[in-house]
Amino acid sequence: AHLPVSLTVSDADAPDEALVVFGPTPAEGLGKPGVQRRSLEIAGQTWVLDFRPTAAFPASGGRHIALAFAAIAMGLAAAVAAVLRAQSRAHAAAEALAEASQRNAAEKDLLLQEMKHRIKNAIARILAIARQTATRAKDLDAFTATFTSRLQAMAEAQDMLTRSAGATADLGDLLARELTQVFGPDFGGERLQGPKVGLDATRTQALGLVFHELATNALKHGGGGSPEIDVRWSVDGAPGARRLELCWRERGGAIGPLGPTGFGTRLIDATLRHELGGEIERAWRPEGVDLRMALPLGPA
Numbered sequence: 001a002h003l004p005v006s007l008t009v010s011d012a013d014a015p016d017e018a019l020v021v022f023g024p025t026p027a028e029g030l031g032k033p034g035v036q037r038r039s040l041e042i043a044g045q046t047w048v049l050d051f052r053p054t055a056a057f058p059a060s061g062g063r064h065i066a067l068a069f070a071a072i073a074m075g076l077a078a079a080v081a082a083v084l085r086a087q088s089r090a091h092a093a094a095e096a097l098a099e100a101s102q103r104n105a106a107e108k109d110l111l112l113q114e115m116k117h118r119i120k121n122a123i124a125r126i127l128a129i130a131r132q133t134a135t136r137a138k139d140l141d142a143f144t145a146t147f148t149s150r151l152q153a154m155a156e157a158q159d160m161l162t163r164s165a166g167a168t169a170d171l172g173d174l175l176a177r178e179l180t181q182v183f184g185p186d187f188g189g190e191r192l193q194g195p196k197v198g199l200d201a202t203r204t205q206a207l208g209l210v211f212h213e214l215a216t217n218a219l220k221h222g223g224g225g226s227p228e229i230d231v232r233w234s235v236d237g238a239p240g241a242r243r244l245e246l247c248w249r250e251r252g253g254a255i256g257p258l259g260p261t262g263f264g265t266r267l268i269d270a271t272l273r274h275e276l277g278g279e280i281e282r283a284w285r286p287e288g289v290d291l292r293m294a295l296p297l298g299p300a
Contacts, residue, residue, distance in 0.1 A: 003023065004024070004053060004054045004055075004056035004057040005023055005051055005052070005053060005054065005057065006021065006022070006023040006024055006025065006026040006051070006052045006053075006054050007021070007022040007023055007049060007050070007051055008020070008021050008022075008049070008050040008052070009021075009022075009047055009048070009049055010047070010048045010050070011045075011046075011047065011048070012039065012045075012046035012047060012048050015037075015048040015050075023054065024054040024055075024056070025054065025055075026052035026053065026054055034052060034053050035050055035051070035052050036050070036051040036052075037049070037050050037051075038051070122154070122205070126151065126154070129147065129150050129151075129267070130147060133146050133147045133150070133263065134147075135263075136262065136263055149181075149182075149212070149216065150209065150212065150213075152181060153178055153181065153208055153209050153211075153212030154205060154208065154209060156174075156177050156178060156181060156208060157169065157174065157178075157204045157205050157207075157208030157209070158205065160173065160174060160177065160204060160208075161201055161204055161205075168198040168199060168200055168201075168204070169198070169199050169204040170196055170197065170198060170199070171194065171196075171197040171198075171199055171207070171233065171244070172192055172194060172196065172197075174199065174204060174207060174208055174211065175192050175211055175231060176192060178208055178211040178212045178215060179192075179211065179215050179229065181212070181215075182212065182215035182216055182219055183215065183219070183229075187229075191228075191229055191230045191231065192230075192231050193231070193232050193233075194231070194232055194233035194234060194246075195233075195234065195235060197233070197235055197244060197297070199297075200298070202275075202276075203276060203295075203297070206271045206272075206275050206276055207276075209267070209271060210267075210268050210271050210272060210293075213264040213265075213267055213268050214248060214268065214291070215229070216264060217262075217264055217265065218250050227250050227251060227252035227288065228250070228251040228252050228288075229248070229249070229250055230248075230249040230251075231246065231247070231248055231249070232246070232247045232249075233245065233246040233247070235297065241296070242296070242297040242298065243294060243295070243296055243297060244294065244295055244296075244297050245292070245293075245294045246292070246293050246294075247290065247291070247292050248290070248291040248292075248293070249288070249290055249291075250288045250289045250290070250291070251287055251288040252287075252288060268280065272293055272295060276295045276296075277295065277296055278293060278294055278295025278296070279293065279294045279295070280292070280293045281293075
């Protein structure tokens, strides 16, 4: 009696004549679609059972409601899948960001250590230059002029490295800047001929000072005039063992070394041979001096 269904039992020979009715009164207006008929044989007699919904039976939305529920379920599944994909992408992005942060931290630490090393070397070089310049200076003005020009040569080289994105400097540009500093803006760049050669920080700083000392010596030995300087260079060797050869041709100066070797010459030799692992040769001639230097460049 608690089910919202009405059961009518009738004889199979007269199925429309109800003999027994169980349950509440059937709901009106449903018609045949709301009736479910079954046949049952008991004791040799066939009985017809009609099941009809009552007013308490929940209404059915039929196919449309089922489709709506299916669409909602598919939408929820798609939303869940999208959320999972978004979470997966966010997780992958977070991992990539963490790895990038670790790499950046390691690179910053490496750069910091490299900077400390360069600063230490620069300070040691400046102190050595200051001591040697002071030892050979006649007075304070001479010391100031010589020491300042050498510091300016180091500053020019460092400025080129700072402006370069790859912390390298071009050999030709370095030569031009150092010689222009000594001989003035009228120094002709056409006197410098050679291929483009990228120099790392160590070679840039060292060669910048060497070129400055060579130019200063040429000016000093020129007897008050401005000597003619021509520089040619080339690069030989395999990519992993390149070697730079540079020829410095100086005309209009002295025909031989003037007295004992000065600090500038010793600085040139020590820088090329000991710091850069290179070689240097000088040939004094009546018309001037020819200088050849060779040093390893390392990988391209």
